[in-house]
Amino acid sequence: MSIVGDEIKKLGLMSMYTFLDRDPEENLPKLIDWLDKYTTKDVLVEQRALFREIIERKDSNWYQLLVSLFTDLEDETRKRLFENLVINANALAAHQIRDSRDKYGCNIPWIISIAVEESGEDLGFDQWDDVIEQAKSLGTFMYIFLGGEPLRAKEEIIALCNKHQDCEFMAMTDGALIDEDFVKQVLRVKNLIPCLKVKGTVMDEELSRSAGLLRAGKVPYAATCYYEAEDQDLYDQEAFFDDLIAHGVKLVFFESPLSEAEDRVYRRVMAYRQTKPILSIHFCKDRKIIGGCVAGGRYFCSINAKGDLEPCFLVHQRDANITEKPLIEGLRSPLFMSFYGEDVPPCPASQGE
Amino acid sequence: MSVQTERALAQSLIKLLSKKTLDKITVRDITDDCGVNRQTFYYHFHDVYDLVEWIFVDRSRAYMEDGITLGNWKNILLRIMSDLREDRSFTMNTYYSLTRRELDEFMTKLFRPAFRQLMDQVMEEHRISEKDQDFIVNIYTYAVVGVLTEWIASGMPEEFIRDLDRLYEAVGGTMAFSVENLEKADRSPFDWK
Numbered sequence: 001m002s003i004v005g006d007e008i009k010k011l012g013l014m015s016m017y018t019f020l021d022r023d024p025e026e027n028l029p030k031l032i033d034w035l036d037k038y039t040t041k042d043v044l045v046e047q048r049a050l051f052r053e054i055i056e057r058k059d060s061n062w063y064q065l066l067v068s069l070f071t072d073l074e075d076e077t078r079k080r081l082f083e084n085l086v087i088n089a090n091a092l093a094a095h096q097i098r099d100s101r102d103k104y105g106c107n108i109p110w111i112i113s114i115a116v117e118e119s120g121e122d123l124g125f126d127q128w129d130d131v132i133e134q135a136k137s138l139g140t141f142m143y144i145f146l147g148g149e150p151l152r153a154k155e156e157i158i159a160l161c162n163k164h165q166d167c168e169f170m171a172m173t174d175g176a177l178i179d180e181d182f183v184k185q186v187l188r189v190k191n192l193i194p195c196l197k198v199k200g201t202v203m204d205e206e207l208s209r210s211a212g213l214l215r216a217g218k219v220p221y222a223a224t225c226y227y228e229a230e231d232q233d234l235y236d237q238e239a240f241f242d243d244l245i246a247h248g249v250k251l252v253f254f255e256s257p258l259s260e261a262e263d264r265v266y267r268r269v270m271a272y273r274q275t276k277p278i279l280s281i282h283f284c285k286d287r288k289i290i291g292g293c294v295a296g297g298r299y300f301c302s303i304n305a306k307g308d309l310e311p312c313f314l315v316h317q318r319d320a321n322i323t324e325k326p327l328i329e330g331l332r333s334p335l336f337m338s339f340y341g342e343d344v345p346p347c348p349a350s351q352g353e
Numbered sequence: 354m355s356v357q358t359e360r361a362l363a364q365s366l367i368k369l370l371s372k373k374t375l376d377k378i379t380v381r382d383i384t385d386d387c388g389v390n391r392q393t394f395y396y397h398f399h400d401v402y403d404l405v406e407w408i409f410v411d412r413s414r415a416y417m418e419d420g421i422t423l424g425n426w427k428n429i430l431l432r433i434m435s436d437l438r439e440d441r442s443f444t445m446n447t448y449y450s451l452t453r454r455e456l457d458e459f460m461t462k463l464f465r466p467a468f469r470q471l472m473d474q475v476m477e478e479h480r481i482s483e484k485d486q487d488f489i490v491n492i493y494t495y496a497v498v499g500v501l502t503e504w505i506a507s508g509m510p511e512e513f514i515r516d517l518d519r520l521y522e523a524v525g526g527t528m529a530f531s532v533e534n535l536e537k538a539d540r541s542p543f544d545w546k
Contacts, residue, residue, distance in 0.1 A: 124392075125390065125391060125392035125395070126390075126391055126392075129391070129395075155393075155396050156392055158396055159394075159395040159396040160395070162395050162396060162397075162399055163395040163399060163400075165399055
């Protein structure tokens with residue numbers, strides 16, 4: 001697709017958004033018809049089918065969730081979210097990623113996580129800016145800031161978001177550094193989603209405080225839980241999901257190296273997806289939403305605070321560093337190439353499968 | 354991080370514009386001149402054009418500081434034009450680097466707030482819809498932006514400033530007149546009492 005073609009496609013999609021924004025409940029079904037027309041048939045097939053299912057059942061949990069995006073989020077931020085996620089990162093990036101994959105013969109990630117800061121170590125704005133520029137030219141428009149604690153590098157992440165307005169960013173944070181100024185900056189840049197790390201218990205006092213500030217600012221935010229076998233009981237509970245919903249969380253990620261057979265939380269995720277107004281995604285296992293494990297550049301790659309390219313933030317294997325060579329060379333390194341194609345090794349982080 | 358940083362970056366850009374056109378100036382040039390890093394620049398601005406926009410908005414704010422009235426708007430327009438002339442290198446280098454559309458957008462940022470304020474004063478004695486007010490404010494903004502852009506394109510001749518009186522004669526009182534016209538048009542024939 002040419003650049004002019006892309007611009008026209010974008011204009012079409014944005015005017016569609018304006019139309020939707022005017023009366024979401026009335027115009028949502030029309031939106032899906034349009035989306036089907038605008039994106040290539042083989043792009044996001046599952047996701048689109050899911051979306052159609054949502055809007056056709058108005059009493060469903062999904063429908064409630066979708067409508068809440070219009071009541072609970074600041075208007076301009078929601079618009080940017082749509083522009084970046086639906087148009088830039090999907091409708092337009094899909095063919096760009098495919099072209100890059102064909103050209104270079106390797107996986108091109110949809111999402112890159114960046115450990116922007118870890119125990120005082122930080123490669124700095126210029127280095128990460130350069131990585132993002134390289135990745136954008138390949139077709140990657142979604143980024144996750146990991147740590148340490150990314151909010152310790154608050155000015156750096158805000159500056160990256162402010163420069164790359166056509167990308168969507170997420171920051172995995174323990175929430176302690178979220179204050180009114182941070183909320184103000186997030187509303188200014190409009191393309192950063194804070195993601196609260198839930199540890200140990202259901203939303204504690206600190207996380208409740210952070211969620212409260214974000215909610216009052218009508219900022220989109222998410223939650224994320226990492227667990228191993230001994231923590232399962234904390235999340236394998238209806239009360240946990242209800243508590244997240246009560247705190248205004250609309251999107252929650254789960255990560256766990258447990259095998260599918262052992263993973264009780266995963267089963268709960270699948271069950272509540274049918275009934276509760278929250279989108280929960282199991283990062284390691286979700287076949288329906290993200291097509292199973294995404295590691296190794298298939299949809300995802302992770303860069304640690306020293307610049308090493310890793311197939312996943314749970315798998316600490318490395319053979320390329322972005323301070324030494326271009327990103328594309330890292331993606332074509334033997335480690336990442338072992339995840340290319342149909343014959344992919346079993347997850348190195350997975351326990352007892 | 355504050356308005357001071359934004360102002361310092363603006364100063365650096367204006368300084369650089371005395372030597373080269375906008376399209377030749379990089380963020381690195383600006384941050385080197387200003388003595389800050391690229392992160393600081395991008396914390397505040399998306400790109401160089403975003404900084405140019407900020408300069409226009411900041412100036413507009415400065416001109417409006419004492420409030421604009423039906424009595425003083427002529428002097429304010431005179432000041433804006435004199436300043437554009439005085440900053441010849443900034444004005445001309447900006448003019449040559451922007452597309453017509455971008456220039457219109459920035460000039461609109463400079464002038465629209467003033468006409469909006471004038472409208473608020475006219476509205477103290479009239480009643481028309483918000484939409485109609487915006488419509489009239491736009492007409493005046495486009496007129497002045499169009500006239501001034503042409504003036505800049507022709508090298509900002511001083512005679513034009515001397516001839517401004519003709520413009521004032523031509524448009525004096527017309528905003529209130531336009532508002533009245535719309536007000537009359539809205540009144541239904543059965544509602545004339």
